[in-house]
Amino acid sequence: MNAATLPIITAFESSPDQGQGMARDMRVRWALEEVGQPYDVRLVSFETMKQPAHLALHPFGQIPTYEEDGLALFESGAIILHLARRHTGLLPREADARARAVTWMFAALNTVEPPIVELEQAEYIAGDRPWYAELKAMLENRVRVRLAQLAARLGDADWLDSAFSAGDLMMVTVLRRAEDTGLLEDHLNLAAYVARGKARPAYQRAFADQLEVFVRSRPRAP
Amino acid sequence: MNAATLPIITAFESSPDQGQGMARDMRVRWALEEVGQPYDVRLVSFETMKQPAHLALHPFGQIPTYEEDGLALFESGAIILHLARRHTGLLPREADARARAVTWMFAALNTVEPPIVELEQAEYIAGDRPWYAELKAMLENRVRVRLAQLAARLGDADWLDSAFSAGDLMMVTVLRRAEDTGLLEDHLNLAAYVARGKARPAYQRAFADQLEVFVRSRPRAP
Known part of the structure; x- marks a missing residue:
């Protein structure tokens, strides 16, 4: 090209x-x-x-x-x-491994990202309301649940399904959107996972x- | 099998x-x-x-x-x-048409579904709060924007990208989650699109x- x-x-x-x-x-x-x-x-x-x-x-x-x-x-x-x-x-050649990597792309976009973006959006749409703090606490709890589940699955592995894939690329960029919330810091393995992604040339x-x-x-x- | x-x-x-x-x-x-x-x-x-x-x-x-x-x-x-x-x-055989159909799968899951699910979730987490009506109105506006954009793109076509595909299957199921909100009724073409999906054997x-x-x-x- x-x-x-x-x-x-x-x-x-x-x-x-x-x-x-x-x-x-x-x-x-x-x-x-x-x-x-x-x-x-x-x-x-x-x-x-x-x-x-x-x-x-x-x-x-x-x-x-x-x-x-x-x-x-x-x-x-x-x-x-x-x-x-x-x-x-970006994806493994072997069909089953490829399907699992694609699964992590969808998990990043449809299961992990929405509650993170929602927490961000709530500040835009309701940040000036007297009840914003209460809403924020509720939305933070949802993010906490997802991060804990993801951290449990990742464990001490480097990437979500053996080798680095587009699933990790997507998940790392999604987790980066939670960096400012402080919630990522509850999970050292997720913080290290994001750092590992960011270290790639x-x-x-x-x-x-x-x-x-x-x-x-x-x-x-x- | x-x-x-x-x-x-x-x-x-x-x-x-x-x-x-x-x-x-x-x-x-x-x-x-x-x-x-x-x-x-x-x-x-x-x-x-x-x-x-x-x-x-x-x-x-x-x-x-x-x-x-x-x-x-x-x-x-x-x-x-x-x-x-x-x-x-579920997907066209031709590579470009296939990539466009896959785009609609992601659009359904990452752009259209999140504000709809959020509106649903808000009732679970905050339905008993005095400020719920105010939050609900804000979240409904976000759904309205997405539905209007989708309706504008669909126009009077039967499906989102010529023939029925997994992109339509996903979008129809996502729109169904908005059926109870009454917001779908603002767009006759979207209501007809959902009905067309539901009519498939x-x-x-x-x-x-x-x-x-x-x-x-x-x-x-x-």
Whole structure:
């Protein structure tokens, strides 16, 4: 694939997390780095994300999207699964091991991420309400349950199902969204698992690339 | 595959929704019926779901699980994707169309389902609080946004990406969880889409089978 036909992903023009790598393009960047696939990035603003051109690519007006030779995808899980089928390095070759790794992708996105994102969202929608503290405590308890179950399963293994896979890539990025809650610190093995993911050279390249977008977009000091 | 080696799924011994088919085993049953794969069901109680034997199959203590010839999976998305790879009838054969159908599976599970489940969960965790009505209104607004975006994309098409696929199967079951909220009724095309899914013979066989579990488990009138 030459430069003229590089796949293109979308990412926030102005990173809401100030370059901490919490946005979902980080997952796709990391996967692209793991498989060694160069790519281009098109930056979108919160305004352009709601315009028809972007909605044609992503019906829910979010990032990331992925375009390649006439194929347009959205949803980080679907994009990473697509990359995993085109390249080696994200899923085991053996069919049963592959199905188990895919299971961890879905577990990250449908079982572990929702209560974490909900805790985050509650602050946006109800952070100024007198009852927010009570709601927050309830939502934290749900996250605690999920983290305890995940920690019990991981035990002292390095990755969720023997070798590193797209399931771990997804789970590490999901757990990173709980970093600011302090809840991850209850489980040393989960904290070490996240650190192990972040130590991968592909993660570090992806992180540096998304951070650069933020640094470039930041207004310069006078 | 003969009777001795049928795949086994787990389902609730005592259906929390009284046989309305909202539990996630419904999705897997529907997929199994679409591909014509017979299966066995092992019923689990809320107590046995928290025991080590079930946690070994499903680290988050939920249903459904899927066992087949030494392979054990959990997460309805992963199970259905596995079935789609083993059988025809759930995903298009052409690679790009297949990737787009998989995108709708992830969109159903990671973008549309979380705000719907959250609205449901809020009643469980905070239904008795004086501020519940205020929270509920906020959560309903989030569901409204997602449904409007999905309705805009579906338009007057029968299915989300030309032919029926596992992406539609997943989306229909996710939308069904919003049926009781009344929010689906704002979009005639989404209501018709759900009805189209429910009219499929495979859906109806799956629904009847899970309803039978509830009817059998119900204490008889004296």
